[in-house]
Amino acid sequence: METSNNHYFSDMGIMLGRSMRHILRSMDTIMTVTITPIAMMLLFVYVFGGAIQTGTDNYVNYLLPGILLMAISSGIAYTSYRLFLDMQRGIFERFHSMPIARSAPLWGHVLTSLVSNAISTLVIILVALVMGFRSSAGILSWLAVAAILVLFTLALTWVAVIAGLSATSIDGATAFSYPLIFLPFISSAFVPTESMPPVVRAFAENQPVTSIVNAIRALLSSQPVGNDIWIALAWCVGIMLVAYVFAMRAYKNRA
Amino acid sequence: MLNNSIQVQGLQKSYKNLPVLQGVDFDVKKGSVFALLGSNGAGKTTIVKILTTLLKQDGGTATVNGFDVAVKPDDVRRSISLTGQFAAVDEILTGRENLIMIARLRHLKDPNHVADELLNRFSLTEAADRAVATYSGGMRRRLDIAMSLVGKPQVIFLDEPTTGLDPEGRIEVWKIVKELANNGTTVFLTTQYLEEAEQLADQIAILHEGKIIANGTLADLKKMFPPAKVEYVEKQPTLEEIFLAIIGKKEMK
Numbered sequence: 001m002e003t004s005n006n007h008y009f010s011d012m013g014i015m016l017g018r019s020m021r022h023i024l025r026s027m028d029t030i031m032t033v034t035i036t037p038i039a040m041m042l043l044f045v046y047v048f049g050g051a052i053q054t055g056t057d058n059y060v061n062y063l064l065p066g067i068l069l070m071a072i073s074s075g076i077a078y079t080s081y082r083l084f085l086d087m088q089r090g091i092f093e094r095f096h097s098m099p100i101a102r103s104a105p106l107w108g109h110v111l112t113s114l115v116s117n118a119i120s121t122l123v124i125i126l127v128a129l130v131m132g133f134r135s136s137a138g139i140l141s142w143l144a145v146a147a148i149l150v151l152f153t154l155a156l157t158w159v160a161v162i163a164g165l166s167a168t169s170i171d172g173a174t175a176f177s178y179p180l181i182f183l184p185f186i187s188s189a190f191v192p193t194e195s196m197p198p199v200v201r202a203f204a205e206n207q208p209v210t211s212i213v214n215a216i217r218a219l220l221s222s223q224p225v226g227n228d229i230w231i232a233l234a235w236c237v238g239i240m241l242v243a244y245v246f247a248m249r250a251y252k253n254r255a
Numbered sequence: 256m257l258n259n260s261i262q263v264q265g266l267q268k269s270y271k272n273l274p275v276l277q278g279v280d281f282d283v284k285k286g287s288v289f290a291l292l293g294s295n296g297a298g299k300t301t302i303v304k305i306l307t308t309l310l311k312q313d314g315g316t317a318t319v320n321g322f323d324v325a326v327k328p329d330d331v332r333r334s335i336s337l338t339g340q341f342a343a344v345d346e347i348l349t350g351r352e353n354l355i356m357i358a359r360l361r362h363l364k365d366p367n368h369v370a371d372e373l374l375n376r377f378s379l380t381e382a383a384d385r386a387v388a389t390y391s392g393g394m395r396r397r398l399d400i401a402m403s404l405v406g407k408p409q410v411i412f413l414d415e416p417t418t419g420l421d422p423e424g425r426i427e428v429w430k431i432v433k434e435l436a437n438n439g440t441t442v443f444l445t446t447q448y449l450e451e452a453e454q455l456a457d458q459i460a461i462l463h464e465g466k467i468i469a470n471g472t473l474a475d476l477k478k479m480f481p482p483a484k485v486e487y488v489e490k491q492p493t494l495e496e497i498f499l500a501i502i503g504k505k506e507m508k
């Protein structure tokens with residue numbers, strides 16, 4: 001296979017360094033990714049909040065997990081965008097004709113996705129704190145929340161890689177994220193699923209966002225997480241593995 | 256001793272049902288400039304991709320620097336560099352950062368020094384710390400080629416290096432290729448223009464309908480063209496000379 005293994009990690013480090021510069025120089029993309037979810041949060045808390053019955057006294061707490069998932073879902077669109085551009089502009093061909101591991105450039109994008117989504121997640125949590133978000137969670141619960149968010153990001157990132165590698169236009173590379181951004185609306189992210197009509201409710205209760213939201217919500221409020229966390233993890237890992245296999249296949253064929 | 260940098264025998268490649276290469280043969284002498292001439296869609300990029308290990312052939316063999324591209328791709332990659340048809344530069348990074356990145360990926364001792372030298376050689380020192388997104392087409396191409404020279408590879412592939420450049424930029428690229436040739440690097444370039452091949456190459460091969468239909472020095476090839484074609488060929492430089500005279504550049508050499 002690849003005989004360049006002795007430099008694999010330093011090469012990956014160089015790719016990550018490249019990506020980090022991309023992020024730091026395009027903070028506007030991170031702002032773009034955070035602004036819509038923050039606007040949603042403001043809208044739901046200050047406009048609809050009074051009318052929504054969730055059975056909690058702190059609606060920001062209730063809302064935050066769904067808002068974070070929404071931000072990540074829109075953030076990964078930039079991964080396919082960057083990947084698509086790299087392929088179009090030929091820089092991947094340059095890398096692939098050099099004596100470096102074939103997968104290093106791809107992992108560079110995946111790591112970028114993790115870092116940039118972590119930054120947007122932090123920004124949103126800070127805004128939520130200003131809006132009244134409070135959590136009684138201990139360090140272990142926070143770590144569990146972080147782990148779920150990282151897995152969720154990775155899962156969607158590999159989906160984004162498929163989109164970026166197989167798209168034929170910039171719009172095509174990013175369009176796949178629109179339905180993902182709307183998944184939280186048909187979940188327990190904003191209103192309890194009990195308030196929904198039966199068919200919608202059935203969908204909402206069985207799609208990944210609901211169990212992920214419920215698990216994070218329970219962790220942040222020190223409630224028992226029950227089965228939700230396992231269902232959430234299963235969804236994330238499942239999507240990640242399937243997407244990874246198809247992404248790698250697309251990478252082999254295309255790049 | 257190894258006299259040929261590149262040896263291609265019976266190379267075949269089809270995309271689904273579209274046969275592109277149908278038995279391509281040629282050799283490229285070490286330290287020479289070889290021009291592969293062909294119209295748009297002839298299969299030039301396909302050959303470059305096979306020789307640079309980006310694509311696998313369906314049949315035939317190709318060796319670069321003595322290594323079979325299909326069997327020892329890693330050794331081939333250590334011997335070559337590719338300047339693809341579309342500038343392979345990172346737009347967000349600066350020119351200097353692009354060069355340092357490549358130098359680090361090639362594990363060179365002093366990446367900063369390597370970058371400085373190439374920036375200077377390619378007249379990019381002034382623009383070195385600007386994002387490449389702000390560069391002109393000619394500057395981008397220069398940086399692109401500079402990135403290919405990092406680490407002094409023995410064989411350099413240039414896929415249509417002047418397509419899309421204005422005459423001024425084209426002449427800059429020609430100058431660079433001539434310098435490379437003088438330094439003993441083997442240069443494999445593709446072009447759609449006979450004039451360009453004529454300016455640069457020691458050996459010219461014409462790719463048409465999946466095969467090499469002519470291969471030799473300029474003098475060899477000229478004998479094969481009917482007079483009418485020679486006349487057409489002679490016209491093009493004249494137009495460029497007029498253009499260059501108008502914009503006040505010296506006559507090209």
Ligand SMILES: Nc1ncnc2c1ncn2[C@@H]1O[C@H](COP(=O)(O)OP(=O)(O)O)[C@@H](O)[C@H]1O
Binds near residue numbers: 296
């Ligand atoms: N990935 C591909 N899939 C299908 N057809 C392709 C692909 N790449 C190139 N072709 C076709 O193969 C032919 C040769 O392409 P190419 O090698 O790029 O030619 P050139 O570089 O001489 O312009 C063209 O007809 C082109 O449309």
Ligand SMILES: [Mg+2]
Binds near residue numbers: 301
């Ligand atoms: Mg081409």
